[in-house]
Amino acid sequence: MSLGSIAEDLGLSKATVSWVLSGQGDSRRISPATQKKVRDYVREHNYQPNMLARSLSLGVTKTVGLLISSLADPFYSSIAKSVVEEAEKYGYTVMISSSESDHDREAALVDSLNRRRVDGFIVTPTEGAAWLDEYVAGGGNLILVDRPVPGSSIPYVGVDNEQSSYRLVSHLIGKGCRKIAIFTTAHNLVNMQARHEGYLRALKDAGIEPDEKLIRNVASAADQQMIETELSALLADVPDLDGIFFTTHVLVVPTYVYFSKVDKMDEGGNRWACIHSLPEFEILLPRMSIAQMNIARVGASAMDMLVAQIEQGIAPKESKYIIECEMKLR
Amino acid sequence: MSLGSIAEDLGLSKATVSWVLSGQGDSRRISPATQKKVRDYVREHNYQPNMLARSLSLGVTKTVGLLISSLADPFYSSIAKSVVEEAEKYGYTVMISSSESDHDREAALVDSLNRRRVDGFIVTPTEGAAWLDEYVAGGGNLILVDRPVPGSSIPYVGVDNEQSSYRLVSHLIGKGCRKIAIFTTAHNLVNMQARHEGYLRALKDAGIEPDEKLIRNVASAADQQMIETELSALLADVPDLDGIFFTTHVLVVPTYVYFSKVDKMDEGGNRWACIHSLPEFEILLPRMSIAQMNIARVGASAMDMLVAQIEQGIAPKESKYIIECEMKLR
DNA sequence: CTGAAAGCGCTTACAG
DNA sequence: CTGAAAGCGCTTACAG
Numbered sequence: 105m106s107l108g109s110i111a112e113d114l115g116l117s118k119a120t121v122s123w124v125l126s127g128q129g130d131s132r133r134i135s136p137a138t139q140k141k142v143r144d145y146v147r148e149h150n151y152q153p154n155m156l157a158r159s160l161s162l163g164v165t166k167t168v169g170l171l172i173s174s175l176a177d178p179f180y181s182s183i184a185k186s187v188v189e190e191a192e193k194y195g196y197t198v199m200i201s202s203s204e205s206d207h208d209r210e211a212a213l214v215d216s217l218n219r220r221r222v223d224g225f226i227v228t229p230t231e232g233a234a235w236l237d238e239y240v241a242g243g244g245n246l247i248l249v250d251r252p253v254p255g256s257s258i259p260y261v262g263v264d265n266e267q268s269s270y271r272l273v274s275h276l277i278g279k280g281c282r283k284i285a286i287f288t289t290a291h292n293l294v295n296m297q298a299r300h301e302g303y304l305r306a307l308k309d310a311g312i313e314p315d316e317k318l319i320r321n322v323a324s325a326a327d328q329q330m331i332e333t334e335l336s337a338l339l340a341d342v343p344d345l346d347g348i349f350f351t352t353h354v355l356v357v358p359t360y361v362y363f364s365k366v367d368k369m370d371e372g373g374n375r376w377a378c379i380h381s382l383p384e385f386e387i388l389l390p391r392m393s394i395a396q397m398n399i400a401r402v403g404a405s406a407m408d409m410l411v412a413q414i415e416q417g418i419a420p421k422e423s424k425y426i427i428e429c430e431m432k433l434r
Numbered sequence: 435m436s437l438g439s440i441a442e443d444l445g446l447s448k449a450t451v452s453w454v455l456s457g458q459g460d461s462r463r464i465s466p467a468t469q470k471k472v473r474d475y476v477r478e479h480n481y482q483p484n485m486l487a488r489s490l491s492l493g494v495t496k497t498v499g500l501l502i503s504s505l506a507d508p509f510y511s512s513i514a515k516s517v518v519e520e521a522e523k524y525g526y527t528v529m530i531s532s533s534e535s536d537h538d539r540e541a542a543l544v545d546s547l548n549r550r551r552v553d554g555f556i557v558t559p560t561e562g563a564a565w566l567d568e569y570v571a572g573g574g575n576l577i578l579v580d581r582p583v584p585g586s587s588i589p590y591v592g593v594d595n596e597q598s599s600y601r602l603v604s605h606l607i608g609k610g611c612r613k614i615a616i617f618t619t620a621h622n623l624v625n626m627q628a629r630h631e632g633y634l635r636a637l638k639d640a641g642i643e644p645d646e647k648l649i650r651n652v653a654s655a656a657d658q659q660m661i662e663t664e665l666s667a668l669l670a671d672v673p674d675l676d677g678i679f680f681t682t683h684v685l686v687v688p689t690y691v692y693f694s695k696v697d698k699m700d701e702g703g704n705r706w707a708c709i710h711s712l713p714e715f716e717i718l719l720p721r722m723s724i725a726q727m728n729i730a731r732v733g734a735s736a737m738d739m740l741v742a743q744i745e746q747g748i749a750p751k752e753s754k755y756i757i758e759c760e761m762k763l764r
Numbered sequence: 765c766t767g768a769a770a771g772c773g774c775t776t777a778c779a780g
Numbered sequence: 781c782t783g784a785a786a787g788c789g790c791t792t793a794c795a796g
Contacts (some may be wrong), residue, residue, distance in 0.1 A: 115781065181511040388691060449766075468765085
């Protein structure tokens with residue numbers, strides 16, 4: 105079924121049907137009777153207009169591409185969820201795809217989405233992807249999420265990594281902790297750097313000398329063996345360790361398991377603090393302090409900014425939009 | 435940039451350019467020189483053909499809609515991941531959306547995808563969604579995943595729920611367990627029913643009388659309080675409990691926490707068995723037996739079936755395609 | 765070996 | 781109050 109066939113069945117022109125359906129019936133002064141006829145027909149036959157034709161004609165698809173690093177990772181799929189929800193409010197459809205941290209894949213996905221003429225992109229960048237600056241230079245609409253691209257001025261939405269870390273570590277200090285380890289992974293990522301800086305600033309403000317022995321980095325958060333080795337070295341080097349700041353939630357459960365094993369767990373994680381969390385933490389570690397990222401707001405804000413850019417050509421004044429973490433200090 | 439502008443720049447007709455780009459240059463006997471000219475131009479200018487126009491003309495979008503129940507749930511997003519990967523092999527793009535278990539939302543998403551003229555759907559159905567049978571009756575291409583719709587003959591891909599449960603429970607029995615509880619949630623879902631049946635069959639084959647006191651169902655897997663109440667009743671009613679079969683991985687961590695608290699944990703989950711698992715189980719419960727769902731194969735098979743249906747009009751002979759779980763009996 | 769033309773299903777300036 | 785016509789960017793039967 106098409107506009108044409110409807111027009112034919114109803115003895116009208118395609119134009120008339122189109123005006124009615126696009127809500128311009130009144131302003132075009134089409135008779136109420138005709139309008140009703142069209143609307144009834146459409147409802148009865150459950151006509152679904154062909155958006156391909158519509159978009160081709162309009163030059164706009166009301167579609168945005170979302171590129172995340174990983175689909176199976178709840179962190180990214182939660183971002184996707186919030187982006188989709190916000191997009192709906194504006195009548196946009198989101199085409200979700202994941203690069204799985206593969207550059208070639210990412211490039212192919214971008215091309216594919218461009219061929220489908222998306223109106224813009226939201227991207228959690230895979231290291232310094234080259235196409236980003238090019239795309240923006242070519243007039244493309246693009247918002248970065250989670251990670252900024254250092255040195256680029258592409259609009260970006262993220263969380264206050266440095267400040268949240270500062271507050272968590274300060275909170276531990278307030279509890280009397282003096283030998284607080286920082287346990288981190290992927291240490292060279294820009295977000296991890298910011299968290300490390302927050303840790304150092306909190307120590308400094310409390311007049312505590314940073315200690316190299318308390319700084320622990322593992323290459324992979326998935327390698328339990330490697331984590332246990334690192335932790336056992338930590339316990340050996342710092343027998344009077346009295347707190348841990350985790351730069352990411354993924355390191356917590358492995359540490360929990362090891363500390364339980366060697367009988368070093370404190371009461372419910374009372375002297376632990378962590379950026380972000382998982383549902384099970386409330387059960388396993390009810391006393392751990394947490395800076396909970398507001399993923400929903402991050403995604404929604406990114407979408408807001410993108411729509412503003414697409415529809416009003418507004419590049420945000422501030423190219424960085426930082427959303428505060430929700431602090432659960434306990 | 436468009437076919438037209440390329441043709442103009444090159445002094446050719448749109449037709450010639452189109453033939454070359456669609457790989458029919460040789461069969462149309464277009465001179466190698468002309469073909470090279472076109473290809474060089476396209477490469478140099480990074481021309482991305484407008485798929486909207488192409489699809490409109492061809493009547494086919496090479497696009498499928500994926501409807502999952504929840505985007506933030508790793509189980510469903512893993513299905514999405516595998517569907518996307520398989521789709522790529524066929525040159526299809528997947529439009530992912532999630533109903534968040536909301537019927538109205540689902541209906542709206544289906545309409546939206548239909549307006550974008552997807553060639554077919556893969557769906558993890560939200561209870562008995564009414565549009566499914568209608569859509570198929572109207573000639574639509576549709577594959578169900580994870581859950582069948584009882585009483586319908588729509589093609590479906592899932593796992594061997596009954597058989598896996600049977601094998602897990604039999605394994606516990608083989609270890610000497612006689613008082614094995616089944617701990618379940620959403621008990622009326624068709625998949626949960628199948629798992630319950632597997633449990634009963636294993637008992638029966640071993641000559642063990644089923645005991646109502648061992649059958650435990652909670653309304654919500656997210657409610658720790660409710661779970662602990664149920665478990666404490668279980669321990670009170672069956673003091674000589676010697677095994678647990680979990681119909682789903684989501685109940686395991688809450689149980690772990692409670693059993694640790696009341697000091698009832700056995701060695702690494704040696705007398706526990708569970709359908710599906712999470713990465714942390716290898717750490718928390720290294721001795722628990724697991725029937726691991728092969729989500730990647732489920733997603734890939736669904737996509738295979740859908741493509742066969744779209745491109746060859748083949749409805750699979752068997753409307754149910756069951757993928758075996760990988761058994762980790764230990 | 766290549767091109768002119770019709771068609772896919774919409775939208776919208778133009779005309780009456 | 782309504783319609784005829786051009787255009788969006790492709791594909792492909794038809795023609796030469």
